Amino acid sequence: MDYHNKLILAPMVRVGTLPLRLLSAEYGADITYGEEIIDHKIIKCDRVVNEYLGTTDLVEKGTQSVVFRTCPEERDRVVFQMGTSDAIRALKAAQLVCDDVAAVDINMGCPRSFSISGGMGAALLSKPEIIHDILRTLKRNLNTPVTCKIRLLRTSHDTVELARRIEKTGVSALAVHGRRVPDRPRDPAKWNEIADVVAALSIPVIPNGDVFTYEDIVRIKIATGASSVMVARGALWNASIFSPQGKLPWEEVKKEYVRKSILWDNEVKSTKHTLKEMIMHHSCLGLEEGKAVIKSETLADLAKLYDEEDYFQFINESR
Known part of the structure; x- marks a missing residue:
């Protein structure tokens, strides 16, 4: 999958399910990330073809609840995002879903206590060896593109150094949320620090943070030097943000x-x-x-x- 010059729906917990992904694509999103799903949960699922709906579902054994649902219509643009802290478990989970999605992404930026206490999400930012192990294991064993999403580290230099290490694993792209772990959503995203990562890497770097209008999409591209943009809350509040014709009511x-x-x-x-x-x-x-x-x-x-x-x-x- 090509990550250049793309408008991208960000992964959002409990929100990035099939309806919002398809809605965003209808309005102009080129790539749509699903919500983060933890590897432990994925490996408890069966892959089920739902002929009634025309979908492919990951269904949790025992509860029979649908953990992830996708359809052929989004096959070439949906990215499956996973929370993990272990390379072998990540691979086992990815193998269940990789044939039904365009790419697999590892969440390395979630600041929630649940993720961090499990060694997942932003906890990985301080564990470059585990990051390397997870990404290299997936790259070696999957034909599906592999990406990851991080947050800014304590200094711009630290972020760039980690991003360079991630690039060496062979990932197809790197998304960067322009906030540090302690930052709150109301704190301004640091586009200038994302720009440092863009300048340092040869793979596509996808900026994320404080994009609420189509004009913001243009602004963040100029500010960071990136060709693609990832939108989170702006897309949740009005998915037509992806339309160059302007937002719909x-x-x-x-x-x-x-x-x-x-x-x-x-x-x-x-x-x-x-x-x-x-x-x-x-x-x-x-x-x-x-x-x-x-x-x-x-x-x-x-x-x-x-x-x-x-x-x-x-x-x-x-x-």
Whole structure:
């Protein structure tokens, strides 16, 4: 997969499921990352072809819950992101899904305590030997492209040194979130430090952080020297950010997300969580819409809430 001159949907926990990925692609995203899934969970799954929906699912043994769902339509652009701290386990997990996705990505930037306590995510930033072991093991054993995503280290020099070590493993691209581990989302992303990484590497470096409009996409390219851009919260709040024609009205985008959730039978908790995140940005969850989303128990309830009952009925009758 080519990572040059691409608009990319960032990996976002509980949000980056099939409906948002397809919605983002419809509006102009060239590459779409799935949410991070932990290797322990993946290796407890069976790969199941869902002929009813036309999807390929990773289904957890015992609970029968769908951990990851993809479809042929996104085969050439979806990136499967994994949380791991062990090369052998990472390979075992990647082998379950690699034939159904365009690339496999290792999360090395998540600052959540769950990830760090398990030696995953941002905990890997201080363990270059383990990073090397994981990435080289995947590169040697998979035909699928391998990438990773990091955060900034304590100094720009440290970030560049780590990025150079990562490049030597043979990864196809490196995404860099322009914040350090202790930084909060309200802290400005340090585009200038991402620019140092771009200048030091020959593989594509993908900047991420503080991209909320199409104009920001242009600005971060100029500021960093990168040709591709990764968008997280800006895409969650309005996936049409990827459209060069400009954003569509938020209400329209939200309804289209609901329709895609119905079409692909997205898990209702995931759908509700994504809608709540959208609503919280544009208004207060205490408003009637937010309360109604929280009270909804099924996709049918959400279809009724957003006046998509006819669509819900049509989809269910046509299956």
